[in-house]
Amino acid sequence: MKEFKKILHKIKNDNFWKNLFKNSFWAFFGDASASAITFIISIILIKIIGSESYGILILAQSYMNIMDVIINIQSWRSTIQYGQKALVDGNDNELHSYVKLGCIMDISTAILCFIISVILPHFIGSLLHWSNEMILCSEILAITIISHFAGTPTAILRLFNKYNLVALSKTLAAIFKITAIVAYYLITKNLNLVSSTIIFMMTDFIGNNLLVIFAFYNYSKKYKISDIIKAKMPKDAKSFISYT
Numbered sequence: 134m135k136e137f138k139k140i141l142h143k144i145k146n147d148n149f150w151k152n153l154f155k156n157s158f159w160a161f162f163g164d165a166s167a168s169a170i171t172f173i174i175s176i177i178l179i180k181i182i183g184s185e186s187y188g189i190l191i192l193a194q195s196y197m198n199i200m201d202v203i204i205n206i207q208s209w210r211s212t213i214q215y216g217q218k219a220l221v222d223g224n225d226n227e228l229h230s231y232v233k234l235g236c237i238m239d240i241s242t243a244i245l246c247f248i249i250s251v252i253l254p255h256f257i258g259s260l261l262h263w264s265n266e267m268i269l270c271s272e273i274l275a276i277t278i279i280s281h282f283a284g285t286p287t288a289i290l291r292l293f294n295k296y297n298l299v300a301l302s303k304t305l306a307a308i309f310k311i312t313a314i315v316a317y318y319l320i321t322k323n324l325n326l327v328s329s330t331i332i333f334m335m336t337d338f339i340g341n342n343l344l345v346i347f348a349f350y351n352y353s354k355k356y357k358i359s360d361i362i363k364a365k366m367p368k369d370a371k372s373f374i375s376y377t
Contacts, residue, residue: 155296163300170307174314178329181318186266186326193270193330196257197250197278205246207284208235209291211376215367216292225356229364232352234373235285236361243282250275270330277334280341286348293355298347306340 179187212235219228254271257263263271290299313332318324349358367373 155294159296159300163296163303166300167303167307170304170311174307174311177311177314181324182326182329186329189264189267189270189326190330190333193267193274194333196254196271197274200246200250200253200275201278201281204242204249205278205281206238206242206377207281207287208238208373208377209284209288211235211373212285212288213291214376215369215373216288220292225360226364227367229356229360230367231373232285232289233361233364234366234370235288236282238374238377239282239284243279246281247275247279250278266326269327273327273330273334277337277341280338283341283344283348286345289348289352290344293351295347295351298351299344302340302344302347305343306336309339310336 175187178190182190212231215231216228219225219231251272254263254268254275258268258271287299290296310332313336314324314329317328317332321328352358352361
C-alpha cells in the first residue's frame with residue numbers, strides 16, 4: 134500500500150511521470166472509444182446491409198489502408214524527433230522549417246497516393262476478378278487518402294502535449310460516422326453498400342481535417358502560421374526525410 138502511495142505521489146509531483154501517465158491515458162481513451170463505436174457501427178451495418186455487403190466495404194477499406202501505408206509517407210516521426218530538439222534549443226525558426234518540410238511531404242505524398250489509389254482498382258479488379266461494387270467502393274474510399282496529411286499535425290499536438298486533442302479527434306470522427314449512418318437510415322430507410330461507403334469516406338475526411346484544425350489552432354496560440362510559410366527548408370532536410 135505504501136509503495137502504491139509512493140507511485141501516486143511520484144506521478145502527481147513529477148512532471149515527466151505526470152505527463153507520461155496523462156498522455157498514455159488519452160492515447161488509450163482515444164483508441165478505446167473509437168474502437169467501441171466502430172464495433173457498434175459494424176453490428177448496425179451487418180444488420181442493415183448484410184454481411185456480404187459489409188465484407189465488401191471492409192475489403193475496400195483494407196485496399197485503401199494498404200495503399201496508404203505503401204505510398205503515403207507521413208512525417209510525424211521526423212517532426213517529433215527534430216521538432217523536439219528545436220524546442221529544447223529554443224530555435225523557433227528551425228521548428229517552423231521542420232513543420233513546413235513535414236507538411237510538404239505529407240500533402241505531396243497524400244496527393245500522389247490518392248491519384249494512384251483511384252486509378253488502380255480497375256486494373257487490380259480485372260486481374261483479381263473484383264465485382265463492380267468492390268471496384269466502386271475502393272475508388273470512393275480512395276478519396277479519403279487526399280485528407281491523409283495528418284502526420285505533421287499529429288506531431289505538433291504531441292510536441293505540445295495535446296494528446297487529448299488527438300484522442301478527441303478519433304472519438305469525434307467515430308461519433309460523426311455512427312450519427313451519419315443512423316440519421317441517413319432513419320431519413321431514407323434505404324442504406325446500402327454504396328451509401329455506407331460514401332458516409333465512411335465523408336466522415337473520415339472530416340475526422341482527418343479536424344485533427345489538422347486542432348493542430349494548427351494550437352500552433353497559432355504560440356506562433357504565427359505565416360512563420361511556417363515564410364520558413365526556409367532546414368539545413369538537415371536530407372536526414373529529416375531519411376528518418377521518416
